[in-house]
Amino acid sequence: MSDKVLHTEVELAGVTLKNPVMVASGTFGSGEEYSEFVDLNRLGAVVTKGVANVPWPGNPTPRVAEVRSGMLNAIGLQNPGIDVFAERDLPFLEQFDTKVIVNVCGKSTEDYLEVVERLGDEKRVDMLEINISCPNVKEGGIAFGQDPKAVEAITKAVKAKAKQPVIMKLSPNVTDITEMARAAEAGGADVLSLINTLTGMKIDIERQSFVLANKTGGMSGPAVHPIAVRMVYQVANAVKVPIIGMGGIETAEDAIEMMLAGATAVSVGTANFYNPYATMEIVDGIEQYLQRKNIADVRELIGAVR
Amino acid sequence: MAEKVKEKAVVIGQEQIAGGIYSLVLKTRAAQTAVPGQFVSVYCKDQTKLLPRPISICEIDKKEGTLRLVYRVTGKGTGTEEISTLAAGDTIEVLGPLGNGFPLQGERPMLIGGGIGVPPMLELAKALCAGGSRVSSVLGYRSNDLFLKDQFTAYGDVYIATDDGSVGTHGTVVDAIKEQQLDADIIYACGPKPMLRAVKEYAAEKGITCYVSMEERMACGIGACLGCVCQTKDVDHHSHVHNTRICKDGPVFLAEEVEL
Incomplete structure (x- = not known):
């Protein structure tokens, strides 16, 4: 092929990623399990599973269910809390030449702020992603993400304490996602990520009961991709801050589509579960596409379809 | 690993x-x-x-x-x-x-399989037998469709329990163990949760070390998604709560360590 140097770097709020491919929070742990399959050094960033101020036990099982071309999950943000995360997971991630984005969850504004402040002096943390869109927990999570006033307020509160750039992760379970995007931008968000999962339900007709113990779960996987592309496109047209696009990305083609719709970077989520090599295939596939289309800089893709 | x-x-x-x-x-x-x-x-x-x-x-x-x-x-x-x-x-x-697999222990191990929990016991029977253990197997089925039963006989004594009583003990694997007055220095079990619960209780009564193989709906299979957890007696090493990952830290656990 061509021996031209491809420019694959993208920038999010002053943080340069070596390529636009990251992983979606909750699908990759803190990277350790997937390091047996992929070279974490080749990722633009690792986004960790949500971390709270204290350990969270998560929901009862069954926590996952398969649906056509997708899955439902209601893990409920099981996590070891910030202390264990900082002692164990951050040193693990430090071994790799990739950016580290910590996803932060909480039941109250104070919970979020405690984690944000705690991570303020962590040089190993490049950015924070604030989860105001988890559909599987009763308190916190989505409760902060479905009302524009609440979105703006939590964003402002986090921005006042955060020392790293702040990504607000938006829920698709709203009437107009651009309203939430504008509210986050007004609150000072540096970057937006979308979409979190869509609330779904599966019923076992033999047992005549819910498949998930939580009754509802967040739907993800290739079936939601067109919805995510539409929402990224809408948000890109509504705000000036950069967007991390996610939702059903399983191939380089999906990732490119998301960038053309307006995403500066993309996150691979559910695909990791059924293809642990998905991220590497997407990194390679984007480069091949750029060469084939004679595009020198991946940034030319961002929002190119208007 | x-x-x-x-x-x-x-x-x-x-x-x-x-x-x-x-x-x-x-x-x-x-x-x-x-x-x-x-x-x-x-x-x-x-x-x-x-x-x-x-x-x-x-x-x-x-x-x-x-x-x-x-x-x-x-x-x-x-x-x-x-x-x-x-x-x-x-x-x-x-x-x-x-997953982790069974630790190979015991001179007189008892292997208990129920339904689709029977298959993983076969390789275990083979490995324990090859290591010189005197294996006995207790297999539970719904009816007289005794899949794999004949293969177990190559590795030791086999006892059968059926739900409908068509073969062996009419009842559960624990009923068969009691009826045959079986003894062991270690128990390995795989099967439906009610069976594992009964086996755990039996092993605790008799003071026999017991390993159970657990099952849950999984997504990633490698320990990342936290979909397939089971409750543990002590705080688990990964999330520091009481939910451990079946796919990565199991599926085999000491019975006393997990809630059934």
Whole structure:
């Protein structure tokens, strides 16, 4: 092929990623399990599973269910809390030449702020992603993400304490996602990520009961991709801050589509579960596409379809 | 830790061995490192079925480089139904070996399998027998469709319990153990949760160390998604709560460590 140097770097709020491919929070742990399959050094960033101020036990099982071309999950943000995360997971991630984005969850504004402040002096943390869109927990999570006033307020509160750039992760379970995007931008968000999962339900007709113990779960996987592309496109047209696009990305083609719709970077989520090599295939596939289309800089893709 | 690979395995052969129960032999690199009690993730060709099917390893043949999987077809249009149509020469994506496997202990081990929990006990019986243990197996079935039973006899005494009383003890595996007054210095069990609960209780009463192999709906199969947890007595090492990962930290646990 061509021996031209491809420019694959993208920038999010002053943080340069070596390529636009990251992983979606909750699908990759803190990277350790997937390091047996992929070279974490080749990722633009690792986004960790949500971390709270204290350990969270998560929901009862069954926590996952398969649906056509997708899955439902209601893990409920099981996590070891910030202390264990900082002692164990951050040193693990430090071994790799990739950016580290910590996803932060909480039941109250104070919970979020405690984690944000705690991570303020962590040089190993490049950015924070604030989860105001988890559909599987009763308190916190989505409760902060479905009302524009609440979105703006939590964003402002986090921005006042955060020392790293702040990504607000938006829920698709709203009437107009651009309203939430504008509210986050007004609150000072540096970057937006979308979409979190869509609330779904599966019923076992033999047992005549819910498949998930939580009754509802967040739907993800290739079936939601067109919805995510539409929402990224809408948000890109509504705000000036950069967007991390996610939702059903399983191939380089999906990732490119998301960038053309307006995403500066993309996150691979559910695909990791059924293809642990998905991220590497997407990194390679984007480069091949750029060469084939004679595009020198991946940034030319961002929002190119208007 | 055993090396995990996701690769296209070649089907050596497949046969139906009982109502809804299939035996599939695959040539895969996973056979080289697999141990009794581990499982593999099997992926469907139907791309609308995203998640792998976790299936326990029934037999390992390192010389031939093959794994035997014995599984139940769970219904019409399911992933396991698709897998049951595979024939010699076909290929199928497999990831494994996964999970921890059984520790090989005891001079007089008792292996207890119930229903589709019977298959993983076969490789364990073989390994313990090869190590010089005097194995006894207690197998529970719904009726007289006693799949794999004859193969267990090669590794020691076999006792049967059936739900309908058509063969052996009419009742549960624990009923059979009591009826036959069986004794052991260690117990290994795999089967439905009520069975595991009863076996755990029996082992605790008798003061016998007991390992159970657990089952739960899985997504990633490698410990990242936290979908397949079970409750633990003590704080788990990964999330520091009381929920441990079956796919990664199990599926085999000391019975006293997990809530059943």
